[in-house]
Amino acid sequence: MRPIRLDMDGFTVFRQPTTVDFTDTDFFALIGPTGSGKSTILDAITFALYGTVPRWGDRRAIANALAPSATEARVRFVFESAGVRYVLARVVRRDGKGAVTTKHAGLEALPHGFDLARFDTGISAEDLGEVLAATPSEVDVAVQGVIGLPYEQFTKCVVLPQGEFAAFLHAKPAERQKILVNLLGLDVYGQIRERANTLGGAADAKLKVLGEQLAGMSDVDDAALAGAAAKAAALRTLTDGVDRIGPQLDDAAKLAVAAAETLTGLDTEIGRLTRLRVPADAGTLAAGAAAARSAVTAAVDGARAAEEREEKLRGELQAAGDQTALRRLLDAHGERDRLAAEAAGVHGTVATAEREHAKATGALGVARTKAKDAMEALEAAREAYQTAVAVDRATALRPHLRVGDDCPVCTQTVRVLPETPHEPAVAAAKAAGDAARKRSDAAERVVAEQDKVVRDLDRGLAAAKAHAEQVDARLSTLDTALDGAPAPEALRRDLEAIAKLHSGLERAGAEVRKAREAHRKAAGAADKAEDQLRAAWKAFDAARDALAAFGPPPADRDDLADAWATLTGWAGTAAGERQARRPAAVAAVQDAEARVATVRDDLRALFAGAGLPAPGTDPAREAAVALERAEAAHRRIEERRAEAARLRDHRDEVAREAQVAKALAQHLRADRFERWLLAEALDTLVDGASSTLRELSGGQYDLGHDKGEFYVVDHHDAGLRRAVRTLSGGETFQASLALALALSEQLAGMSTSAASLESIVLDEGFGTLDQSTLDTVAATLEALAARGDRMVGVVTHVGALAERIPVRFEVRRDARTARVERIGL
Numbered sequence: 001m002r003p004i005r006l007d008m009d010g011f012t013v014f015r016q017p018t019t020v021d022f023t024d025t026d027f028f029a030l031i032g033p034t035g036s037g038k039s040t041i042l043d044a045i046t047f048a049l050y051g052t053v054p055r056w057g058d059r060r061a062i063a064n065a066l067a068p069s070a071t072e073a074r075v076r077f078v079f080e081s082a083g084v085r086y087v088l089a090r091v092v093r094r095d096g097k098g099a100v101t102t103k104h105a106g107l108e109a110l111p112h113g114f115d116l117a118r119f120d121t122g123i124s125a126e127d128l129g130e131v132l133a134a135t136p137s138e139v140d141v142a143v144q145g146v147i148g149l150p151y152e153q154f155t156k157c158v159v160l161p162q163g164e165f166a167a168f169l170h171a172k173p174a175e176r177q178k179i180l181v182n183l184l185g186l187d188v189y190g191q192i193r194e195r196a197n198t199l200g201g202a203a204d205a206k207l208k209v210l211g212e213q214l215a216g217m218s219d220v221d222d223a224a225l226a227g228a229a230a231k232a233a234a235l236r237t238l239t240d241g242v243d244r245i246g247p248q249l250d251d252a253a254k255l256a257v258a259a260a261e262t263l264t265g266l267d268t269e270i271g272r273l274t275r276l277r278v279p280a281d282a283g284t285l286a287a288g289a290a291a292a293r294s295a296v297t298a299a300v301d302g303a304r305a306a307e308e309r310e311e312k313l314r315g316e317l318q319a320a321g322d323q324t325a326l327r328r329l330l331d332a333h334g335e336r337d338r339l340a341a342e343a344a345g346v347h348g349t350v351a352t353a354e355r356e357h358a359k360a361t362g363a364l365g366v367a368r369t370k371a372k373d374a375m376e377a378l379e380a381a382r383e384a385y386q387t388a389v390a391v392d393r394a395t396a397l398r399p400h401l402r403v404g405d406d407c408p409v410c411t412q413t414v415r416v417l418p419e420t421p422h423e424p425a426v427a428a429a430k431a432a433g434d435a436a437r438k439r440s441d442a443a444e445r446v447v448a449e450q451d452k453v454v455r456d457l458d459r460g461l462a463a464a465k466a467h468a469e470q471v472d473a474r475l476s477t478l479d480t481a482l483d484g485a486p487a488p489e490a491l492r493r494d495l496e497a498i499a500k501l502h503s504g505l506e507r508a509g510a511e512v513r514k515a516r517e518a519h520r521k522a523a524g525a526a527d528k529a530e531d532q533l534r535a536a537w538k539a540f541d542a543a544r545d546a547l548a549a550f551g552p553p554p555a556d557r558d559d560l561a562d563a564w565a566t567l568t569g570w571a572g573t574a575a576g577e578r579q580a581r582r583p584a585a586v587a588a589v590q591d592a593e594a595r596v597a598t599v600r601d602d603l604r605a606l607f608a609g610a611g612l613p614a615p616g617t618d619p620a621r622e623a624a625v626a627l628e629r630a631e632a633a634h635r636r637i638e639e640r641r642a643e644a645a646r647l648r649d650h651r652d653e654v655a656r657e658a659q660v661a662k663a664l665a666q667h668l669r670a671d672r673f674e675r676w677l678l679a680e681a682l683d684t685l686v687d688g689a690s691s692t693l694r695e696l697s698g699g700q701y702d703l704g705h706d707k708g709e710f711y712v713v714d715h716h717d718a719g720l721r722r723a724v725r726t727l728s729g730g731e732t733f734q735a736s737l738a739l740a741l742a743l744s745e746q747l748a749g750m751s752t753s754a755a756s757l758e759s760i761v762l763d764e765g766f767g768t769l770d771q772s773t774l775d776t777v778a779a780t781l782e783a784l785a786a787r788g789d790r791m792v793g794v795v796t797h798v799g800a801l802a803e804r805i806p807v808r809f810e811v812r813r814d815a816r817t818a819r820v821e822r823i824g825l
Contacts, residue, residue: 032811173708203658256592388429688742730776
């Protein structure tokens with residue numbers, strides 16, 4: 001698997017769309033400060049491929065893929081495997097309740113020569129390749145088939161965890177054994193051992209159950225089988241005898257049934273003939289029907305006469321005139337008298353209102369004259385007040401005037417000093433003005449009161465005149481309508497005559513209804529009588545039809561009583577004839593029943609000989625059922641014998657399985673098989689790592705192990721063997737990396753398909769290494785990249801190491817999102 005392009009949007013710290021382009025990259029570094037998001041890029045690759053990330057700790061914790069403020073995260077990963085390019089996408093969403101689920105996952109094989117720039121400019125339907133998977137579960141299966149590695153092995157072969165392999169290099173043998181068991185998945189053999197122990201225990205329990213089942217089959221021995229066979233043979237003999245005697249019983253039973261049916265039929269005919277009785281009302285029904293028809297004719301004549309009387313009165317009433325019109329004229333006379341009296345009163349009211357209005361109008365004129373005089377007196381008082389104010393002001397100057405001085409008001413020379421009044425003029429003028437104002441206000445109030453009285457009288461007078469006009473108009477209309485009409489007394493006489501005609505008509509109508517009700521009752525009685533007569537004939541016909549099979553004589557349809565007498569006489573004669581034949585029929589029944597009893601005795605003897613109770617109504621069936629049960633019992637014994645044999649074979653097989661499971665568990669004990677398997681795995685691991693270390697160190701070192709301890713052979717120092725604990729930091733990194741690569745090769749070899757190991761990314765901490773060790777690490781990585789069989793990636797925040805790597809992806813993070821910038825070729 002070789003990364004080509006990674007697109008992230010909303011994935012953890014990458015809240016905004018971010019693209020990492022690995023095109024034409026063989027050796028790269030992910031650089032940036034701690035916590036900037038370098039390892040998140042590797043998380044996005046792993047999440048796109050497998051839907052989870054190692055450091056989340058739980059495959060179901062996909063909520064970690066979402067940035068805290070995001071509702072959706074998208075990851076699209078383009079990679080190459082075995083020369084074919086693929087695009088893989090996963091979409092994670094948070095719903096309204098906060099639950100996070102994978103809403104989309106898909107894997108496609110891109111067409112040959114596909115331009116990745118189309119992901120930025122837009123993809124059409126023609127650009128789509130072959131769809132390999134379209135659901136999360138399908139993608140998980142398809143990715144393992146394309147890459148060749150399951151999730152656990154991918155995170156140990158392609159993305160290598162920090163520090164674990166250096167710890168593996170320096171670990172004690174027991175600790176290294178645990179690490180190998182975990183990394184190589186050798187714990188499966190421990191699981192097989194536990195499973196073998198479980199299967200052995202289950203086999204022992206099954207053997208116990210099988211033994212108990214066989215012990216419960218002790219009743220199927222040879223004696224039981226022989227007894228069942230003998231009983232079946234005896235019952236076959238019984239069925240043969242029943243088959244021989246059964247037809248005789250059937251014939252005798254049929255004869256008995258036929259004789260009994262003959263006797264029963266004869267008794268039935270005798271009973272039907274003797275039960276025939278003449279109805280008590282057969283002679284009176286015809287006379288009653290005739291009388292009812294005569295009553296109907298009389299009722300029809302009475303109803304016709306009542307209807308003629310009613311029609312005559314209706315004609316007289318129609319000629320008497322319109323009762324409604326006469327009532328309207330009489331009502332108009334009464335209304336005219338009432339309006340005439342009302343008109344006299346209304347005209348008197350108008351005259352009174354006119355007099356009161358004229359009086360109030362005169363009083364209003366007097367009040368207005370007085371109010372005008374009071375207003376003029378008020379205006380005069382105001383002028384007098386102004387004059388008094390001027391006088392008092394001039395008087396206030398007099399004590400300061402001197403003869404010969406200039407007057408301060410008119411600027412003329414004062415020749416004579418005026419006299420000073422004893423009291424101010426303003427006070428007297430003010431008192432006079434107040435009195436004039438009170439008189440004026442009182443006069444205005446009188447005017448307002450008189451004006452309101454006049455307006456009220458105006459409205460009353462207008463209403464009285466309008467009422468008088470309405471009454472006069474109504475009287476004029478009534479006079480016109482009553483012009484030439486009869487007097488009230490004549491109208492009353494005509495109405496009384498019409499009322500008498502109405503009363504007579506109502507009595508005639510009652511007589512008509514009474515006559516019609518009598519006719520209805522008479523017709524009902526006639527219908528009832530006819531129905532009774534028809535029912536009597538129907539009963540006769542039913543009685544005769546019931547005896548039709550015996551050949552009754554014809555009936556006289558005009559006389560019901562005679563018809564019944566003829567039929568009953570014939571029935572008595574026919575019953576006597578059948579009574580004479582009955583003794584012979586009884587004797588035939590007794591003979592047939594005796595034959596049936598003889599045959600049944602023979603059958604009872606056969607059943608008793610076979611050890612069975614006396615048969616019932618169907619001996620053949622009972623014998624067949626007994627034979628079937630005996631044969632079924634015989635078959636059950638044979639089947640149980642076969643089941644016992646099968647259980648014994650199964651017991652032997654389970655015993656062999658228990659022996660194998662216990663032997664396998666014994667062989668797979670941890671101090672035996674697992675120790676040998678780990679030793680073989682360690683030999684293979686050291687051989688592969690030694691070859692890689694020799695290449696990485698320029699031929700200086702080989703790696704070996706002795707009694708679980710690692711050592712290196714230094715070819716630059718005459719093949720000196722050195723413990724790995726004496727290696728420098730850079731040498732330790734080379735040895736650890738060699739072990740990591742060798743172990744990844746072994747893990748890939750354990751895959752069920754051809755693993756695609758086209759890249760490796762070291763998420764390794766280099767911050768504690770000195771400059772010399774960093775130079776060795778850088779040289780080692782450059783040598784690894786120069787091999788050309790893998791893309792090599794490093795995650796680091798050490799600048800000195802990053803500067804020696806040709807392509808760097810710098811990761812920066814601000815308060816909103818993380819960003820990636822490619823630096824170098």
